Amino acid sequence: MEDATVFFVTPVLIFVAFDLMHAFRLKAEWPLFALVFFGAVRFFDFFHLNRQTFGVLQMFKGRTKSKFPPRLRKIENAYLISFVVLLMTTFLSGGVCPLLQAGGPVSLATLEPIRDGIRQFDLALLQNAWIISATVTFTLFALAVRGHLKMVKENPTATGFGPALAYLILQRSGTLMAAFYFPLYLATLAIHYVEYHVLMVPRCFNTPLDKSSRIDRTYGWLRERPILFVAVILGLAAIVTRGAFVGMNAAMGAPILDMESPVSYLVLIALFDGIFVSIISSRCSSGSSATRTSARCSPGSTSPPPRSRHDAMAALVVRAGARRVRRDSHHGAGPDRH
Numbered sequence: 001m002e003d004a005t006v007f008f009v010t011p012v013l014i015f016v017a018f019d020l021m022h023a024f025r026l027k028a029e030w031p032l033f034a035l036v037f038f039g040a041v042r043f044f045d046f047f048h049l050n051r052q053t054f055g056v057l058q059m060f061k062g063r064t065k066s067k068f069p070p071r072l073r074k075i076e077n078a079y080l081i082s083f084v085v086l087l088m089t090t091f092l093s094g095g096v097c098p099l100l101q102a103g104g105p106v107s108l109a110t111l112e113p114i115r116d117g118i119r120q121f122d123l124a125l126l127q128n129a130w131i132i133s134a135t136v137t138f139t140l141f142a143l144a145v146r147g148h149l150k151m152v153k154e155n156p157t158a159t160g161f162g163p164a165l166a167y168l169i170l171q172r173s174g175t176l177m178a179a180f181y182f183p184l185y186l187a188t189l190a191i192h193y194v195e196y197h198v199l200m201v202p203r204c205f206n207t208p209l210d211k212s213s214r215i216d217r218t219y220g221w222l223r224e225r226p227i228l229f230v231a232v233i234l235g236l237a238a239i240v241t242r243g244a245f246v247g248m249n250a251a252m253g254a255p256i257l258d259m260e261s262p263v264s265y266l267v268l269i270a271l272f273d274g275i276f277v278s279i280i281s282s283r284c285s286s287g288s289s290a291t292r293t294s295a296r297c298s299p300g301s302t303s304p305p306p307r308s309r310h311d312a313m314a315a316l317v318v319r320a321g322a323r324r325v326r327r328d329s330h331h332g333a334g335p336d337r338h
Contacts, residue, residue: 035120039092046087049192050080053171056195060167064151064160072147076168079140083172086133086179089126094119095182098126106131114182134179141172204229 027034054077061068090097094113102110104123113119119126148165155161174191177184205223209216223229 039088042091043084043088046084046091049175049188050084052192052195054080057164057168057171060160060164064155064158064164066151066155066158066161068151069147072144072151075140075143075147079137079144082133082137082140083175083179086130086137087175089130089133090179090182092120093123093126093130097180098123098130100180117182144168 021034021037026037057076058073093101094117096111096113096117098104098119099106100109100111101107101113101119101123104127106127107123145165145168148161148168152161152165171188171191174188177187205226209220211217222232
C-alpha cells in the first residue's frame with residue numbers, strides 16, 4: 001500500500017496540483033507567489049540534476065579501483081552546486097544568458113528572452129550575478145579536471161579514469177548549453193535520462209519475481225517480450241504526458257492558454273518525464289516481496305540493494321552508490337564492486 005501511494009497516488013496529486021494552478025491563473029492573479037513557487041520548482045529540478053550527476057560520477061570513479069582524495073570529492077560537489085546557481089541565473093533572466101541580452105553594462109549581444117520568458121530582475125544585476133557564478137563554476141571545474149588528471153599520473157597502471165573524466169566533461173558541456181540558452185536544456189536532459197534508463201534496465205529485466213504472485217507472473221510474461229514491453233512503456237508514457245499536459249508544462253513555466261497551444265521543446269521534456277514515470281510505475285507493480293530483494297540499479301549489478309521502500313527510485317540508487325564509494329574510499333578499499 002505504501003508503494004502504491006508513493007508511485008501512483010503522489011505523482012497524480014502533483015500533476016493535478018499543477019493543473020489547478022494553471023486553471024486558476026496563478027501567474028496572473030498572484031505573480032509574486034508564482035515567481036517564488038515556480039522558481040523553487042526550477043531550483044529543485046536543477047539541484048536534482050546535479051546531485052544525480054555527482055552520484056554517477058562517484059560510481060565512475062569507483063570503477064577505477066583507486067582511492068581518490070576526499071578534497072577532490074568536495075571540489076566536485078561545490079562545482080555542481082555552483083552550476084545550479086548559474087542555471088538559476090539564466091532562468092531568472094528569461095531563459096537567455098543575461099550577457100547576451102541588450103541594454104546591460106556588459107551586453108555582448110542583442111538577444112531577447114525566449115518566448116514566454118520574463119526577466120525577473122534588473123539586467124545589470126543579473127549580468128553581475130552570472131559573471132560571478134560562471135567564474136566560480138569554471139574555476140571549480142578546472143580544479144576538478146586537474147584532480148582527475150593528477151590521479152591518472154599517480155596511477156599509471158589503473159584503468160577507468162578516462163570514462164570518469166569524459167563523463168564530467170560531457171555533462172558540463174550539456175549543462176553549459178542551458179546556462180546560455182535554456183531550451184538547450186534538452187542537451188543536458190538527454191544525458192540525464194540515459195542515466196535513468198541505464199540504471200533501470202537491470203531492475204526491469206533482472207529482478208527475481210515471486211511465482212506465487214499473479215502480478216509478478218504477468219510482469220514476467222511481459223518482460224520476456226522486450227518489444228511488447230517497450231510498446232507498453234511508450235503507451236503509458238503517452239497517457240501520462242497527455243493526462244498531465246497542462247500541469248507538466250506549467251511546472252516548466254509555460255503559460256499555456258489551452259490544450260492545443262504549442263509548447264515547443266516542453267512537449268519532448270514532458271514525454272521523457274512520462275516515460276520515466278511509466279518505467280518506475282511498471283517496476284513498482286512487478287513485485288511484492290521480490291521488489292525488496294532485487295538487484296541494485298547499476299549496470300551489471302548482481303548484489304542485493306539496501307532494504308528501503310524507495311529502493312526502486314533511481315535517484316536514491318545513485319545516492320546509495322555515492323555513499324558506498326565514499327565508505328570504501330574511507331577504508332582504503334577503493335573499488336566500486338559492480
